[in-house]
Amino acid sequence: MDNDANSAAWAEWRFGAGRGEDHLVMITLGTGIGGAILEDGQVKRGKYGVAGEFGHMQVVPGGHRCPCGNRGCWEQYSSGNALVREARELAAADSPVAYGIIEHVKGNIADISGPMITELARDGDAMCIELLQDIGQWLGVGIANLAAALDPSCFVIGGGVSAADDLLIGPARDAFKRHLTGRGYRPEAHIVRAQLGPEAGMVGAADLARLVARRFRRAKRRRVERYERYERYAETRRTTRESL
Numbered sequence: 001m002d003n004d005a006n007s008a009a010w011a012e013w014r015f016g017a018g019r020g021e022d023h024l025v026m027i028t029l030g031t032g033i034g035g036a037i038l039e040d041g042q043v044k045r046g047k048y049g050v051a052g053e054f055g056h057m058q059v060v061p062g063g064h065r066c067p068c069g070n071r072g073c074w075e076q077y078s079s080g081n082a083l084v085r086e087a088r089e090l091a092a093a094d095s096p097v098a099y100g101i102i103e104h105v106k107g108n109i110a111d112i113s114g115p116m117i118t119e120l121a122r123d124g125d126a127m128c129i130e131l132l133q134d135i136g137q138w139l140g141v142g143i144a145n146l147a148a149a150l151d152p153s154c155f156v157i158g159g160g161v162s163a164a165d166d167l168l169i170g171p172a173r174d175a176f177k178r179h180l181t182g183r184g185y186r187p188e189a190h191i192v193r194a195q196l197g198p199e200a201g202m203v204g205a206a207d208l209a210r211l212v213a214r215r216f217r218r219a220k221r222r223r224v225e226r227y228e229r230y231e232r233y234a235e236t237r238r239t240t241r242e243s244l
């Protein structure tokens with residue numbers, strides 16, 4: 001069984017935002033960052049099956065601590081956890097910019113969540129809009145790094161935080177254009193939001209399993225056909241021998 005990001009990438013490529021793209025990178029923004037690489041209809045898993053752990057690329061030397069043991073990992077700046085951490089810090093500091101969200105959670109700062117920030121941003125809360133912009137900018141920086149390394153034609157952004165849509169992906173596109181190496185002298189990858197939602201992983205896993213089963217059935221049919229061919233051949237040899 002594949003990991004969720006690989007399955008989601010597969011689903012987006014077959015049925016969603018990545019249709020028709022032969023070089024696709026999927027980035028899922030949940031609590032952390034998951035990722036997957038798809039090339040010419042194949043999921044690239046790496047030698048040991050753990051390719052796509054983009055979340056732990058270092059983007060800020062000496063930056064925030066990450067549970068992986070390092071500092072300054074990408075997912076410490078561009079993820080649901082980062083979004084919530086920043087909002088809670090501002091609220092805990094009793095910053096006037098956080099008054100909207102403090103009021104929304106009736107002072108219970110621990111109740112602040114990612115979907116709540118997205119919802120308030122949509123309603124025009126300036127702090128929440130700004131926090132999504134920050135997350136989006138870091139997203140664009142990381143995508144520019146990935147483009148330098150992998151050169152795909154398309155980045156598909158999925159996961160819970162992608163529900164913020166243009167509030168997130170707009171700033172990501174801007175930052176990507178500013179940080180892309182060789183910008184202006186190379187075709188730029190598209191950055192699009194995933195289309196299939198939280199079920200993408202399941203859809204992809206089911207589709208991959210179906211294809212594997214079909215390949216297996218084909219191989220079995222070929223074995224049977226080979227055997228029947230041999231039987232026919234043996235039969236003709238027998239009849240030829242008998243008629244001699």
Ligand SMILES: [Zn+2]
Nearest residue numbers: 056066068073
């Ligand atoms: Zn890390």
